[in-house]
Each structure stands twice: as C-alpha cells, then as structure tokens.
Amino acid sequence: MNSEITIIMDSNSENESFARLSVAAFVSRLNPTVEEINDIKTAVSEAVTNAIIHGYSDKNGKIYLMCKIIEREVVIQIKDYGIGIDDIKKAMEPLYTSKPDMERSGIGFTVMETFMDKIFVESRKDYGTTVTMTKNLIAS
Amino acid sequence: MQINASGKNLIVKIDGDIDHHVSMQIKEKIEREFKLLNCANIIFDFSNVKFMDSSGIGMIIGRYKMLEKLGGKIYITNVNEKLNSIIEISGLKKIIGFYDSVEKALKN
Numbered sequence: 001m002n003s004e005i006t007i008i009m010d011s012n013s014e015n016e017s018f019a020r021l022s023v024a025a026f027v028s029r030l031n032p033t034v035e036e037i038n039d040i041k042t043a044v045s046e047a048v049t050n051a052i053i054h055g056y057s058d059k060n061g062k063i064y065l066m067c068k069i070i071e072r073e074v075v076i077q078i079k080d081y082g083i084g085i086d087d088i089k090k091a092m093e094p095l096y097t098s099k100p101d102m103e104r105s106g107i108g109f110t111v112m113e114t115f116m117d118k119i120f121v122e123s124r125k126d127y128g129t130t131v132t133m134t135k136n137l138i139a140s
Numbered sequence: 141m142q143i144n145a146s147g148k149n150l151i152v153k154i155d156g157d158i159d160h161h162v163s164m165q166i167k168e169k170i171e172r173e174f175k176l177l178n179c180a181n182i183i184f185d186f187s188n189v190k191f192m193d194s195s196g197i198g199m200i201i202g203r204y205k206m207l208e209k210l211g212g213k214i215y216i217t218n219v220n221e222k223l224n225s226i227i228e229i230s231g232l233k234k235i236i237g238f239y240d241s242v243e244k245a246l247k248n
Contacts, residue, residue, distance in 0.1 A: 020159075105230060111226065120201050
C-alpha cells in the first residue's frame with residue numbers, strides 16, 4: 001500500500017538522528033535489507049545536515065521532510081528555506097565544501113548519489129533548497 | 141564515549157551513531173584529552189558504532205590533519221560492516237591504518 005509522512009522540524013543538529021530514525025521506522029514496513037536501510041539512513045542524515053549547516057548556517061529554521069512509499073519505491077524529499085546554493089554543479093562535486101574550516105569532508109552529495117538510485121536538487125539563492133531522492137528496494 | 145591513554149596513544153572508544161551532532165562533541169573531547177594526557181597518537185575503537193555519515197569522515201580527517209602537523213599517527217579499529225560503504229567512498233584507507241583490534245594497532 002502506498003503511504004506518505006511529513007515531518008516539520010527545527011534545524012537543530014539533535015534532529016539529524018531523529019530524521020533518519022523516523023524515515024527508517026516508516027520504511028521498515030517494506031522489509032528492507034540491512035544494507036538498504038543503512039543507505040537510506042545515511043542519505044537522510046546527509047541531506048538534513050546540509051540543511052542545518054549550509055541552508056540555515058546553524059541559525060534557526062524549519063526543515064520539511066517528506067517520505068513517500070509507492071509500492072517498493074521510497075521517495076524522500078528534504079526542503080529548507082535557507083540561503084540556497086549558488087552553483088549546484090559545484091556543490092555536488094566530490095570533495096568540494098563551502099565550509100573548509102568546519103572539517104566537512106565534502107562528500108555528502110556523493111554519498112547521497114551513491115546510496116540512493118536518483119537524486120534531484122533544486123535551489124534558488126535566498127529561497128532555499130529541496131533535495132529529492134528515490135530508491136527502489138529489492139523484492140522481499 | 142570512553143577515552144583512555146595507553147602510553148602515548150589516546151584510545152577513543154565511541155558508542156552509538158556518528159553524525160554531525162555527535163562529531164562536534166567527539167572533536168572537542170579528543171582535543172581536550174589529547175593535550176591533557178600528553179598523547180602523540182590516536183586509536184579509534186569503532187566496535188560500538190553502527191552508523192556513520194560523512195560528518196564522521198570529516199571529523200576523522202580533521203584529527204588526521206591535526207596529527208600530521210604534530211608528527212603523530214591515527215589508527216581505526218573494529219570497523220563494523222555497516223560502515224564499509226562510507227569508508228570506501230571516503231578513501232580513508234589510503235591515508236589511515238585500519239586494524240581488527242586495538243591491541244593490533246598498539247603493536248604498530
């Protein structure tokens with residue numbers, strides 16, 4: 001059965017674990033493999049962390065997390081109304097980080113691309129960023 | 141998280157997930173204890189870590205760079221298979237030694 005959840009949360013770093021565990025709990029009805037659930041948790045963690053430290057630059061803001069199950073496809077959307085990304089192509093380059101002083105590895109988008117099947121990033125300067133990711137789970 | 145010193149080695153045993161929130165706490169604690177206990181190297185024990193994202197990778201690379209300046213070394217031990225993919229993507233194995241146990245890392 002198809003189903004959907006939406007969570008609106010503050011951009012606190014404590015919510016990174018809440019976000020990935022909520023999505024993992026919601027998706028568990030599809031009996032994903034250990035690897036699939038780990039991939040999804042990691043991708044959610046990356047996107048929510050980006051919203052907190054880049055989108056809102058550690059200031060207060062709301063993060064909108066939507067997760068939809070369509071048969072065995074999982075669609076996850078993470079949206080912020082923060083500063084937006086100037087150059088999406090550059091932001092998605094492996095090892096690129098706009099905050100080198102913060103010990104960022106610069107592989108967040110690479111991880112999302114590798115662990116999910118598809119990723120789509122929409123962003124507008126001063127309006128925010130939306131990351132949409134999908135993953136098809138193997139038949140249970 | 142438990143931090144102990146064995147000679148010049150700071151042994152950092154982390155419990156639970158390593159994300160951006162936790163990485164900031166780990167970083168602060170290591171920097172304090174490293175100076176306090178007068179250590180030269182860092183050995184991470186990941187036996188109780190079942191999740192890590194790229195913030196954890198950033199935290200490890202940060203400690204690697206810190207030790208590189210001081211002439212010390214960093215070792216990672218007891219990595220769970222759930223962490224394999226993120227570690228492979230990061231390329232950490234090219235710069236850091238991985239061992240099955242803290243004892244094996246201490247011998248090197």
